[in-house]
Amino acid sequence: MKVSAPTIICVLTLALTAAGCDEKLADVAGPTPNLQPTFASIQREIFNAADSSGRAACTQCHNAGNRNNAAGMSLTEGVAYSELVGVPSSRKPGAVRVIPGDPNGSYLIHKLEGRSDIVGQRMPRTGGPYLTEGQIRIIRRWIELGARND
Amino acid sequence: MIAPHRLLMLASVALVVSSLSASAQTATTSAANTTSASAAQDDDPDMDPNRAQPDFTLLSLPTNLRLPRHKAAFRVTHRFGRPLGQGDFGDLAADLFGLDSGAQIGLEFRYGLIRGGQIGFYRTSNRTINFFGQYEVLSQKRFPVAISAVAGVDGTNNFQDSYSPALSAVISREIGERAAIYLQPAWVNNANPQPKELVDDNDSVLLGVGARVNVHGRTYVVIETAPRVSGFDDGDHHVSFGIEQQAGGHVFQLNFSNGIGTTLAQIARGGNSDWYLGFNISRKFY
Numbered sequence: 024m025k026v027s028a029p030t031i032i033c034v035l036t037l038a039l040t041a042a043g044c045d046e047k048l049a050d051v052a053g054p055t056p057n058l059q060p061t062f063a064s065i066q067r068e069i070f071n072a073a074d075s076s077g078r079a080a081c082t083q084c085h086n087a088g089n090r091n092n093a094a095g096m097s098l099t100e101g102v103a104y105s106e107l108v109g110v111p112s113s114r115k116p117g118a119v120r121v122i123p124g125d126p127n128g129s130y131l132i133h134k135l136e137g138r139s140d141i142v143g144q145r146m147p148r149t150g151g152p153y154l155t156e157g158q159i160r161i162i163r164r165w166i167e168l169g170a171r172n173d
Numbered sequence: 174m175i176a177p178h179r180l181l182m183l184a185s186v187a188l189v190v191s192s193l194s195a196s197a198q199t200a201t202t203s204a205a206n207t208t209s210a211s212a213a214q215d216d217d218p219d220m221d222p223n224r225a226q227p228d229f230t231l232l233s234l235p236t237n238l239r240l241p242r243h244k245a246a247f248r249v250t251h252r253f254g255r256p257l258g259q260g261d262f263g264d265l266a267a268d269l270f271g272l273d274s275g276a277q278i279g280l281e282f283r284y285g286l287i288r289g290g291q292i293g294f295y296r297t298s299n300r301t302i303n304f305f306g307q308y309e310v311l312s313q314k315r316f317p318v319a320i321s322a323v324a325g326v327d328g329t330n331n332f333q334d335s336y337s338p339a340l341s342a343v344i345s346r347e348i349g350e351r352a353a354i355y356l357q358p359a360w361v362n363n364a365n366p367q368p369k370e371l372v373d374d375n376d377s378v379l380l381g382v383g384a385r386v387n388v389h390g391r392t393y394v395v396i397e398t399a400p401r402v403s404g405f406d407d408g409d410h411h412v413s414f415g416i417e418q419q420a421g422g423h424v425f426q427l428n429f430s431n432g433i434g435t436t437l438a439q440i441a442r443g444g445n446s447d448w449y450l451g452f453n454i455s456r457k458f459y
Contacts, residue, residue, distance in 0.1 A: 048368040060370055164371045 051157035054078070060164035061173045062104055069158065070098040076152045084148070094143075096120070104172045107131060114142040123170040126163035135159050217241050219288065220459060224350035224387060228424045228455050229283060229291075231383040231397045232413040233435045234357055237319045237345040239309060240285035244459040250279035250297075252433035256447030271450040277433045295436065302332040303436045307343070318346045323359075327438040329366075337363040337438035341381070350387070357381030357399070364441035365405040374405040377441040391419040395426065399440050408432070408443020417453075426453040 049056040054074040058064055068074070070081040085098040095113045096106050112118040118130040126132050130141075135154050137145030145153060154162075165171075219241040226238040229246055240246060255274035257265060268274060276298070283293030289309035296302045305325030313319040326338040341359030348354065357380070363369075364377035383397030395417055400410040415428030428451045432444025 048370045051368055051371065160371060 048161070052161060053155040053157045055158060058158060058161050060161050060168060062165060062171065063173065065162055065165060066098075066100055066103055069154070069162070070103055071100065076155070078152045078154065079147045079149045081147065108170050108172075112142075115140075121166055121170050124167060126166040129166050132159065132163060132166070135162065217288075219285075220244075223347075225347035225353045226345070226385070227391075227393065227419045228385075228417075228426075230453070230455070231355065231385060231395050232415055232426070232428050232430065232453065233411075233440060234355065234381045234383055234397050234399065234437075235307060235321070235323055235343050236353065236355065236385070237309060237313075237321050237343050239289055240283060240291040241459055242285045242288050244285045244457070246283050246455060246457045248279075248281040248283075248295075248453060248455040250277075250281070250435050250451065250453050252277045252430060252435065252449055252451040254433060254449070256445075257429075257450060258447050276451075277435070279435050297435060297439070299329075300331050301327050301329050301436060301439070303327045303438075304332075313345070313347055318344050320344050323357075325437065327436050335363060335366060337361055337441075339437040339441075341379075341437065352384065352386040355381065355383040355397070357383070359399075359437055359441075361438050361441040364438055365407070366442065372405070377401045377404040377406065379437070379441055393417045393419070395428070401441065401443070405441065406443070409445055411440040411444050415451075415453075422457040422459075424453070424455045426455075428452060 048059065052058040052068075054076040055068040055072075058068040070085070073080045073083075081098045085093045085096055087097045087099055087102070097103065098106065107121045108123065110120050112120055112130045115130060118133070119128070120131050121129045133141050134143075134146045136159060137153070147153065219239045223238055226236050229236055229238050229240065230248065233250075253271035253274050253276045255268055255271035257271060259265075265271070279295055279297040281293060281295035283291050285291050286306075287308075289312075290307065292304075292306045294302060294304050303325055305323060307321050307323045309319060309321045311318070311320040321343040323341045323343055324339070326336055328337075329335045339359055339361040341357050344356040344358075346354050359379045359381060361377045361379065363375055365372045365375050369375045378401065379399045380402050381397060381399040383395070385393050385395045388394050393416070394414070396414040398410060398412045409431055411430070411432060411434065413428055413430035415426050417424055417426035419425075429448050430444065430451055431446070431448055432440070433449055433451070434440045434442060434444065
């Protein structure tokens, strides 16, 4: 069977139809292109490490040896999850650090976004650079998905 | 459960196979037929004017008008960006009802590949390119309705960034020579422009509904809507209506829409509570 050029175009068009893909998460994640909405990824890319924007690692202050100066909260690997999810804030009565499924109600997000209701400074407290909007969106998504220890 | 992408792939393959099969059948018939090409073209019923379906689209949604084999059609779409509800009537008149503002312009070319089958591309000025193919599966000549399968894909940034494939069926019923009504169930993948890792619903299922009615001479009233029935459901449901005049191979249409989207993926992203003026001009090359 002779296959005409228009037929080839048709086949290519339909092949493209089957090849849809999203905007890349890496474009949203900005200076941490490997950041995913999972706890392991947030631990690795945000808590443990500084990034190319110059943002400081959270564990620079939030570590086991510096609890007194860091709201009594350690974000080091192995203990961070149990210090965040469902745990009341030590500084703001009634606030909960991470409420699974509720990023807007989670005090962690308030602190990262620097909302007016926070006690103390916006995090990281170095005065910037702060987490980008995209990085915060990915953390919000992890909370939306149930803040699992995944 | 079959994954959406696999379903899309199967449907696409089925559409291609049916197109190739129809193409082969046409080729066989042509070989056996000793009449000249020009005589055959004269006999092609797809060349006859269709009063009930004078154009290949309603306002943005496709119709079931068949494009004759190896013939072409061209369409220009304009959706002016000024919301008609912005400011008072004096402001609106001063902006010539939106004509002074920028517009999202679309250029479309389509080609009749085989009998009942057409392919085309459409580019809008926000640098989205849409490739599409349409094949009539059932004709109203032998069935109460005509049904076409339509497959297409949007690609943003000149088809380099985010891709939104879509599959749909266009079900139409011509009512004499005066009107045609349409139903278009459609599935759009990646309707949500955000990365799938960050969203609950990445796809949309729409139910396009539309009609074109010949009100006088060659003047038509056209209306369409495409509510999202499941999946990603941001913004208002698409609604558009207009009046159009057919003149020879041209169709001139003045329209009003609650958004400036004109491809299926853009429509799936929803409109807003404002209205926008627009127009379509199409030209058949046969």
